[in-house]
Amino acid sequence: MGHAEAAAPAIQVELVWSPCAGDVRRLELRVAEGATIEQALRACPEFADQLPRLGTMKIGVWGRLMPLSTALRERDRIEIYRSLTVDPKESRRLRFRKSPERVASRHRPLGGKIGL
Template sequence: MGLAEAPGLDIQVELVWSPQAGDVRQRLLTVAAGASIEQALRACPDFADQLPRLGVLKIGVWGRLQPLCTPLRERDRIEVYRPLTVDPKESRRLRFRKGSARVASRHRPLGGKIGL
């Protein structure tokens, strides 16, 4: 346990969530050392409208899913993930149909590289 995580001291964490598409919110929070993800979420007044759904939301720290009881460390980034509204494969198919023109590859052609 480092000095910044000693009992009785506060740590700073970041909370990032998107209540709806196109709306990303970010807050810096100061919580007690050893606080859990759930305690940090409950301490953020801007996140209060999401608390009733806390049991069904997927939550992670630095891109990895974590349970609500996970203790936080200094400078952790708590991320709250929204469920997908559209299947990514279906979305890609729809975009392709709309454009109907084939998208050129952004990679250089291999001619000359493989000794042909």
């Protein structure tokens, strides 16, 4: 058996995280087929400074929270979620206080509601 045949097939996954507001990082990773989220994160040197907090992080794949033991598939996107610093409802209230005019939703046009 040749060297190329002995190596486990690799898959490509993406890692996305935001260490702080306004700073979004994205990496393409090659991991062994069948690797878990935890194995992929531990093999990523750019993520090494975050490893001590690995057990307390919220981590997902394509927007769904997943355990570290989740096996990855080709083209999966691993997402590391930061804790919210402001309650979304409070943030909306603060924005409204700064600019109290009504903001039209792109999902519900105002046409039928105000007689336009």
